[in-house]
Amino acid sequence: MMLDEYRVKVIERLKGCRDSVVARNILAEADIVLMNGQLTRLTQDKFWETLYEDLEALGEEAKFMTDRAGAVTLSTVIVAAQSRIARYREKIAADEE
Numbered sequence: 001m002m003l004d005e006y007r008v009k010v011i012e013r014l015k016g017c018r019d020s021v022v023a024r025n026i027l028a029e030a031d032i033v034l035m036n037g038q039l040t041r042l043t044q045d046k047f048w049e050t051l052y053e054d055l056e057a058l059g060e061e062a063k064f065m066t067d068r069a070g071a072v073t074l075s076t077v078i079v080a081a082q083s084r085i086a087r088y089r090e091k092i093a094a095d096e097e
Helices: 004-014 018-034 041-062 070-095
Strands: none
Touching: 004 018, 004 041, 004 070, 018 041, 018 070, 041 070
């Protein structure tokens, strides 16, 4: 599986989850996959950056959902995921110093 395909899979899993704890677990799993994939720090950071941007776009879509409860849940998951992604990117930047 290519890295872009894996990122899409992660997004789909995040879209389907209803809990920020589950979202953090999905991202923790992705972090392990990236670390075990022998990828460079730059490649890992690019994965997280692109995932963050994809989640921003998904957050914009959530604003127009007719199911308000579903939109709020999705928005909550997105914020939790983006917060965790920021931590992973900070860790990568610190490791490079």
